[in-house]
Amino acid sequence: MEVPILxxxxxxxxxxxxxxxxxxxxxxxDALVQRVGKFRSRGVIVDVTALxxxxxxxxxxxxxxxHMIRLRGADTVIVGIQPEVAFAMIQLGLxxxxxxxxxxxxxxxxxxxxQTESRTVQGRSA
Amino acid sequence: xxxxxxxxxxxxxxPQNGQPREGTPIGEPPRSRLSAVxxxxxxxxxxxxxxxxxxxxxxxxxxxxxxxxxxxxxGFSLTDLVLVATAISELARNIVRYARxxxxxxxxxxNSAHRGIEIIARDEGPGIKDIEQVLQVxxxxxxxxxxxxxxxxxxxxxxxxxSKLEHGTTVVAKKWKS
Numbered sequence: 001m002e003v004p005i006l007x008x009x010x011x012x013x014x015x016x017x018x019x020x021x022x023x024x025x026x027x028x029x030d031a032l033v034q035r036v037g038k039f040r041s042r043g044v045i046v047d048v049t050a051l052x053x054x055x056x057x058x059x060x061x062x063x064x065x066x067h068m069i070r071l072r073g074a075d076t077v078i079v080g081i082q083p084e085v086a087f088a089m090i091q092l093g094l095x096x097x098x099x100x101x102x103x104x105x106x107x108x109x110x111x112x113x114x115q116t117e118s119r120t121v122q123g124r125s126a
Numbered sequence: 127x128x129x130x131x132x133x134x135x136x137x138x139x140x141p142q143n144g145q146p147r148e149g150t151p152i153g154e155p156p157r158s159r160l161s162a163v164x165x166x167x168x169x170x171x172x173x174x175x176x177x178x179x180x181x182x183x184x185x186x187x188x189x190x191x192x193x194x195x196x197x198x199x200x201g202f203s204l205t206d207l208v209l210v211a212t213a214i215s216e217l218a219r220n221i222v223r224y225a226r227x228x229x230x231x232x233x234x235x236x237n238s239a240h241r242g243i244e245i246i247a248r249d250e251g252p253g254i255k256d257i258e259q260v261l262q263v264x265x266x267x268x269x270x271x272x273x274x275x276x277x278x279x280x281x282x283x284x285x286x287x288x289s290k291l292e293h294g295t296t297v298v299a300k301k302w303k304s
Contacts, residue, residue, distance in 0.1 A: 019191065022183035022219075052208060053190055055215040056274050084208040092212065092277035 003028045005035060010042040011112055013105070017050050025061040033068045042119075043112035044069050047105055049080030059094040066099040075115045077101065079108035175233035178218075180249075181226070186218040189230040197243050200234050202303055210243060210301055213281040216274040217247035217297055225251020225294065235300065242283070242302035250294035257287055 001024055006013045012035055014028060032044055046062065048054065054062075066076040077100040081089075089095070100115075102108040176196060178189040193214040197207050214230060221228040228249030235244045254260055260275050275297070279285040282299040289295040 019187045021187050052194070053211045053215055055212050055219070056277065057215075057219060082208075084205045087205055088208045088212040088281065091209065091280045092216070092274070093280075094277075 005031060007039050011045060012036060012041045013045045015047040022057055025058055029061055029065045032065055033072060036069055036072050036074050042074050042116040044074060044076040045108045046078050047080045048078060054085050054089055056092060056094060059096060063096055063099050075112055077108045077111050079104055175231055177229050177231045180218050180221045180228050180230055183222060186215055186222060189218045190214040193232045196232050196234060200241050200243055200303060209281045213278045213299060214245055216278045221247060221249045225249030240302045242300055245299045247297040253291040253293055254289040254295055255291060257289060
């Protein structure tokens with residue numbers, strides 16, 4: 001199942017709505033990395049609220065997405081990891097190190113606003 | 127006919143931090159060591175067993191959804207449902223990645239004190255050369271190194287693995303409802 005990607009001003013919002021296969025996850029990664037350039041987006045939110053499993057492959061792909069988007073000059077935040085999913089992830093030794101996370105969409109947007117603001121300031125002073 | 131080199135047949139039974147069960151006091155070695163033909167020691171309700179053939183990433187999703195459903199029927203908590211589904215996901219992915227095809231069998235189990243779920247992941251793939259190693263390497267990393275088996279072991283209460291080079295691997299994992 002393909003993940004819809006919404007463009008919202010300077011941000012892209014990908015809301016996962018059902019269980020994803022590995023192929024779906026890779027497709028999401030490629031689509032986001034492409035579109036962040038196409039729409040000159042400054043930030044990406046991946047909402048995984050609906051996901052009941054975040055296994056090693058999904059975690060790795062989310063991390064890859066965040067790092068690739070970073071290399072493209074934008075920021076990524078993963079939002080909506082459920083408590084049970086978080087528990088299973090740490091049991092598996094997965095912690096999404098180096099990837100920004102936020103409680104929900106609202107917090108994710110607030111994070112990106114802050115992040116892109118400071119980055120713009122840094123960019124100007126450099 | 128070629129003789130089976132016993133040294134290449136690796137067996138390991140790993141007791142996990144499961145619930146103390148009747149007849150199995152904590153700290154004592156498990157009752158049965160995995161023999162060549164795994165013995166079913168629980169009361170078996172074969173008709174409840176679901177077998178999901180694994181051949182692609184779509185099957186991984188199917189297997190974990192079936193597992194979650196069966197675990198739900200057993201009465202596991204939401205946290206445990208996620209743990210079981212995640213363990214199945216890892217086991218199914220190992221099959222796709224290393225053996226290309228195999229199957230995941232899932233069934234409710236029970237002993238005198240508890241109900242639970244058993245997951246059997248079978249393949250006829252290349253087998254694992256050093257089981258001890260795959261159970262240790264890469265545990266703390268999220269880099270996707272190793273087979274994710276140490277993770278599965280942590281998610282479940284009981285974990286047994288049997289593998290023979292060029293013949294395949296069978297993992298039996300159980301989780302008991304507390």
